[in-house]
Amino acid sequence: EAGVTQFPSHSVIEKGQTVTLRCDPISGHDNLYWYRRVMGKEIKFLLHFVKESKQDESGMPNNRFLAERTGGTYSTLKVQPAELEDSGVYFCASSQVDRDNTIYFGEGSWLTVV
Amino acid sequence: AQSVTQLGSHVSVSEGALVLLRCNYSSSVPPYLFWYVQYPNQGLQLLLKYTSAATLVKGINGFEAEFKKSETSFHLTKPSAHMSDAAEYFCAVGRKRNQGGKLIFGQGTELSVKP
Numbered sequence: 337e338a339g340v341t342q343f344p345s346h347s348v349i350e351k352g353q354t355v356t357l358r359c360d361p362i363s364g365h366d367n368l369y370w371y372r373r374v375m376g377k378e379i380k381f382l383l384h385f386v387k388e389s390k391q392d393e394s395g396m397p398n399n400r401f402l403a404e405r406t407g408g409t410y411s412t413l414k415v416q417p418a419e420l421e422d423s424g425v426y427f428c429a430s431s432q433v434d435r436d437n438t439i440y441f442g443e444g445s446w447l448t449v450v
Numbered sequence: 451a452q453s454v455t456q457l458g459s460h461v462s463v464s465e466g467a468l469v470l471l472r473c474n475y476s477s478s479v480p481p482y483l484f485w486y487v488q489y490p491n492q493g494l495q496l497l498l499k500y501t502s503a504a505t506l507v508k509g510i511n512g513f514e515a516e517f518k519k520s521e522t523s524f525h526l527t528k529p530s531a532h533m534s535d536a537a538e539y540f541c542a543v544g545r546k547r548n549q550g551g552k553l554i555f556g557q558g559t560e561l562s563v564k565p
Contacts, residue, residue, distance in 0.1 A: 371555075
């Protein structure tokens, strides 16, 4: 069974540009999460989808961040325009509620804004 | 509200020595507790989890953790460290499965293993 996959694994962009991160959850997982870790800080929750609906987006830092989940399958996280403080690792994770709700993480998308 | 505190951002042990990584939590509801590990240049891997069954939880790679409600702790241990255990370890707290799966992470503890 394939795990959570994220693309790109690494991205370097200039301040002011746009970046779109993609996440494919484990097949059959209705819950999809985005987290991020900026340099030296703890991993922080960004938002939670249940299928295609946003269940909780309390962690989204500002309106430069836009997350979507088309048809309840893969998800994208767009940062527009990117700022220096957006640099960090963006993790996607998924889980299925009718199991034990263990959350499985992807390998992360490492974003550097210069 | 929930929170997690990991005591010690860096821990160094000798190969073969006991590994003890400390985690204390705060939760207004019965918690689910997790330890994740991140090896260099890799993603987060689940080591073990506590979901209100046995208080002593065994995970992968010889790690285990004990849930102590009276001490609000969930410390991670391994009897004998191996060089391959060098990584960053994260403790996290969540809610029961019917209350959503959002996790609150601690600051992380980087484990170094000396030969």
